[in-house]
Every structure is written in C-alpha cells, then in structure tokens.
Amino acid sequence: MSAEVTIIGSGRMARGLAQMALRGGRAVQILGRDGSQTRDLVESLGAGASGGIVGAPVEGGIVILAVPYREVANVVRELGDGVDGRVVVDIANPVDVSTFDRLLTPAGTSSAEEVAAMVRGRADVVKAFNTVFAAPLEAGSVGGQHLDVFVAGDSETAKEKVSALVAKSGMRPIDAGPLRRSRELEAFMLLVFGLQVSPAHENFNWDTALRIFP
Numbered sequence: 001m002s003a004e005v006t007i008i009g010s011g012r013m014a015r016g017l018a019q020m021a022l023r024g025g026r027a028v029q030i031l032g033r034d035g036s037q038t039r040d041l042v043e044s045l046g047a048g049a050s051g052g053i054v055g056a057p058v059e060g061g062i063v064i065l066a067v068p069y070r071e072v073a074n075v076v077r078e079l080g081d082g083v084d085g086r087v088v089v090d091i092a093n094p095v096d097v098s099t100f101d102r103l104l105t106p107a108g109t110s111s112a113e114e115v116a117a118m119v120r121g122r123a124d125v126v127k128a129f130n131t132v133f134a135a136p137l138e139a140g141s142v143g144g145q146h147l148d149v150f151v152a153g154d155s156e157t158a159k160e161k162v163s164a165l166v167a168k169s170g171m172r173p174i175d176a177g178p179l180r181r182s183r184e185l186e187a188f189m190l191l192v193f194g195l196q197v198s199p200a201h202e203n204f205n206w207d208t209a210l211r212i213f214p
Helices: 012-023 035-045 069-083 111-119 134-139 156-168 179-197
Strands: 005-008 028-032 049-053 062-065 087-090 124-127 148-153 172-177
Touching (some): 005 012, 035 049, 062 069, 111 179, 172 179
Parallel strands (some): 005 062
16 A cells, blocks of 8 residues: 655654554655664554655655755755655754754745745645644644644645645644745744743753644
8 A cells, every 4th residue: 555645754753743644544654864763663653654765756645854954955855856746744943953043044935935946836835743843743632632733835735635634633733824924833933942942941841832722
C-alpha cells in the first residue's frame, strides 16, 4: 500500500507527525538522511509506516518537511521534481536558536513563502504544525485538551487536504488565511520559543501548545 503522507526527516517532529497521521488512519513514508535512525523510527511506528533515504521516490500526496529551517532549502532542492503536483507542508520556525531574539527570514517574507518561491508553482505550499511542539503532537493533546493546528496557504484545495489530515487525527484545524499569514505564525513562535527557554517559565519544557478558545 502506497503511503498517503510522506515525511521528510527522522527526528522528534517527524515521529510526532507520523504518529499523528497514523492515528488518523493514513499510511506514512519516512524519508531521512540517517539510514539507521530512519529504520529505527519506522520500526517503532509499526504497521502503516515505511521508510527510505531522501532521494527515494516520494509516495505521499502530502509531503511534510519535518526538518529545521536551516535545512529546508537543501531538502527542497534534493526532492526536485518529486514534489510536482503534491501538497508541500512547511513546518519550520526560522528562529535564531543561538539567541532566541530574532527571525532568520528577511522582513516581509517567511519560511513557507521561501519554499513556495523554490517550487515555482509545481506544488501547492501550506504552512502548518509550526505552532505545535513534538511532545504534544505525539500525545495528540495537552492537559486533556485537543490541539489546534493553524493552516495557511493560497490553495483552498491544499488547505482542505491538510485540514482533513489534522481533523482525522483528533486535532482541530484552523484556517489562518493565505500563505503570507505564515509570517505572523512564524513570528509568534519567536515569542513562544523565548518563553520556553526563559528561567521564569521553568515548567514549560517545550510541552506547550497554542489553542483558540471560543
């Protein structure tokens, strides 16, 4: 059975995203650079998961880039025409993790918009999952509360596909508007990242999540 979702990366976020997709009944393909780490991840996920090395044929109609911002451009180049006709999901937060006091993207753009510029219309780019840390994503909730996932993109069809993936896993998708809203989603996480590392918030421990209450 071909995977419906391909995840690029084999770290904590890749694990959380894979578990999220599997909870929703979607088969997943993990493509990573570290062969042994990727195999370990696939084996731990069990039924419904398959894996390989970046450069192998992409199976999923939804391709999630579960890599740090500094690796996104290289990964997109490596995937090449493997993303053609697919939905590409950028989850990156371009935060300078050496200081946690600035974004690495130029003013007036975002990581997701940079990805869109690279694929040049060959794929629909969506911003999602950047406001959810790995541990809450694995659990599917925080403190018994479901997770909200903000989804931004210029293609309504692409956003609907990502939103359906989110909803099937038991989380709530929220349409954040066009792809340019990625700027605000990424900028907000600059504040959230700073809170995680602040001595004044020692109980956060990267296990927080954003949620909109009615």
